[in-house]
Amino acid sequence: xxxxxxxxRRYRSTLRNAQADxxxxxxxxxxxxxxxxxxxxxxxxxxxxxxAGVSVETVQAHGPKRMLLLAAVETxxxxxxxxxxxxxxxxxxxxxxxTSNAEAVAGLAAFxxxxxxxxxxxxxxxxxxxxxxxxxxxxxxxxQERIRADFAKVVQILQTRSGLRADLEAEEMAATLLVLTSPxxxxxxxxxxxxxxxxxxGWLERMLAEAVLVR
Numbered sequence: 001x002x003x004x005x006x007x008x009r010r011y012r013s014t015l016r017n018a019q020a021d022x023x024x025x026x027x028x029x030x031x032x033x034x035x036x037x038x039x040x041x042x043x044x045x046x047x048x049x050x051x052a053g054v055s056v057e058t059v060q061a062h063g064p065k066r067m068l069l070l071a072a073v074e075t076x077x078x079x080x081x082x083x084x085x086x087x088x089x090x091x092x093x094x095x096x097x098x099t100s101n102a103e104a105v106a107g108l109a110a111f112x113x114x115x116x117x118x119x120x121x122x123x124x125x126x127x128x129x130x131x132x133x134x135x136x137x138x139x140x141x142x143x144q145e146r147i148r149a150d151f152a153k154v155v156q157i158l159q160t161r162s163g164l165r166a167d168l169e170a171e172e173m174a175a176t177l178l179v180l181t182s183p184x185x186x187x188x189x190x191x192x193x194x195x196x197x198x199x200x201x202g203w204l205e206r207m208l209a210e211a212v213l214v215r
Contacts, residue, residue: 032072
């Protein structure tokens with residue numbers, strides 16, 4: 001009987017945890033949609049609650065609002081919130097496992113184009129919010145530093161194969177990749193200039209190839 005009761009308690013605990021995780025995912029996803037559409041300042045906890053179909057108290061339990069913005073950015077980028085490196089995303093791993101640098105660069109362009117489609121508006125909301133919130137400014141700076149470190153790793157991997165330019169320092173190549181794949185470039189070309197997604201991806205692939213590959 002004791003063993004059965006322990007199993008029931010474990011089951012109830014597992015079920016509660018799964019329900020809590022599902023609720024958080026729903027709240028974070030709803031927050032992301034609100035922030036992307038309205039920006040950080042104009043988004044209220046009530047709006048997030050309405051979008052998620054939960055109470056304001058439930059949203060507060062997963063807040064504060066700045067933490068929901070960060071969680072939404074990280075979830076849209078890496079699939080989960082909590083500081084997961086973008087290089088750990090299966091699609092990114094597949095890009096870096098390509099057998100040639102030309103294939104890797106093409107894959108990087110496709111990956112970055114899709115990533116920016118998902119996260120671009122959220123990233124703009126975060127960048128704007130960081131201007132007036134010291135905690136968000138620090139978090140934003142930390143994210144940028146992590147991205148710089150990721151691109152340094154990307155260049156290290158590319159350097160293990162042939163076809164990469166030898167006239168540029170690794171740091172400069174990493175910085176170039178970072179700038180070209182930035183959500184800010186996506187915003188300029190797709191959101192503001194009205195480019196189609198496929199045109200942007202093709203442009204990005206050409207720019208990356210010209211920047212780092214031997215021609």
